[in-house]
Amino acid sequence: MTNSLEQLYQQIILDHARARHGAGLQEHRGEGVVGESHQLNPVCGDEITLRAVVRNGGVHSVSWEGAGCAISMASASVLTDLSVGLPRDEVIELVDNFRDVMRSRGRLEADEEVLGDAAAFSGVSRYPARVKCAMLAWVALEESLLAANH
Structure with a gap:
């Protein structure tokens, strides 16, 4: 990866760590099915509770609250922007794609x-x-x- 691209990527992460799109757990009012999950990384103490509302097969909203490093908070912000408005199944594919990249140890761009x-x-x-x-x-x-699907 080029230095300028790495710098751009670092800036995106820093911007999202500060802006935190979707931060603040929203109460669900209205149509749709709510799913919620609490995750903790015991190694570093990062923690998040995320709530997703699925309506008509699509991700209607994502909200979360959490505490942790810039990477974990920025990642939550980015996924909020990416997933809202997409079909549920497409979001699951995005999660799988992101997981594949993260598990690649740098081999998969x-x-x-x-x-x-x-x-x-x-x-x-x-x-x-x-x-x-x-x-x-x-x-x-x-x-x-997955919880909202049941």
């Missing part, structure tokens, strides 16, 4: 066309201790969507 700003986390895959930070919100989203 993220496709920006598929993952959007989540591609910024590609470099994290080279640091196994940080992969769990990046994955925390994605696992919570996956569990929330």
Whole structure:
């Protein structure tokens, strides 16, 4: 990866760590099915509770509250932007794609066309201790969507 691309990716992560899209657990009012998941990374103490509302087969809303490092908080922010408005099954595919990139230890380059700003986390895959930070919100989203499906 080029230095300028790495710098851009770092800036995306920092921007999302500060802005935290979707932060603040929203009460569900209205139509749709709610799924919720609480995840904790005991190694570093990162923690998130994520709530997803599925309506008409699509992800209507994602909200979360959490505490942790810039990577875990930015990852939650990015996945909120990516998933809202997409069909539930497409979001599950995004989670699988992101997981594949994170498990690759740097061998698999993220496709920006598929993952959007989540591609910024590609470099994290080279640091196994940080992969769990990046994955925390994605696992919570996956569990929330599975819970909302029942």
